[in-house]
Amino acid sequence: MTVSGLPPYDDTNIFARILRGEIPAKRVYEDEWALAFHDIAPQAPNHVLVIPKGKYCSFADFSAAASDAEIAGFIRAVGNVARELGLEEPGYRLLANMGNHGGQEVPHLHVHLFGGRFLGRMISAG
Ligand code: AMP
Numbered sequence: 001m002t003v004s005g006l007p008p009y010d011d012t013n014i015f016a017r018i019l020r021g022e023i024p025a026k027r028v029y030e031d032e033w034a035l036a037f038h039d040i041a042p043q044a045p046n047h048v049l050v051i052p053k054g055k056y057c058s059f060a061d062f063s064a065a066a067s068d069a070e071i072a073g074f075i076r077a078v079g080n081v082a083r084e085l086g087l088e089e090p091g092y093r094l095l096a097n098m099g100n101h102g103g104q105e106v107p108h109l110h111v112h113l114f115g116g117r118f119l120g121r122m123i124s125a126g
């Protein structure tokens with residue numbers, strides 16, 4: 001197991017394949033540190049996934065093992081995506097699922113960026 005409690009990074013995961021250009025995605029942003037694309041099953045008018053370019057399974061191993069430059073670059077990229085999508089006003093929500101209880105399905109760190117409508121106070125556990 002990695003530091004994240006997930007299995008070692010799997011190069012065949014779907015987001016790794018999107019990063020390599022093997023699978024199409026509706027890309028909205030890319031820089032040195034991150035790629036952003038529309039979620040295939042959107043749960044809000046804007047639902048974008050932002051992923052780091054490095055091989056990190058989850059927030060757990062990213063926060064523990066990524067370099068300061070990777071972390072700063074990724075966080076800035078998330079902010080850039082939201083800004084470029086025009087979501088800073090009236091606002092948006094960020095969500096990163098981690099591991100089993102977090103409901104993480106794809107084992108490459110991704111931040112969900114939701115916006116385009118009032119999102120309520122919190123997610124449900126359903
Ligand atoms: P999570 O449960 O946090 O791991 O979320 C994984 C997300 O990836 C879900 O919201 C899926 O709809 C989304 N997803 C899965 N496959 C693709 C794909 N090929 N392109 C875009 N989004 C995807």
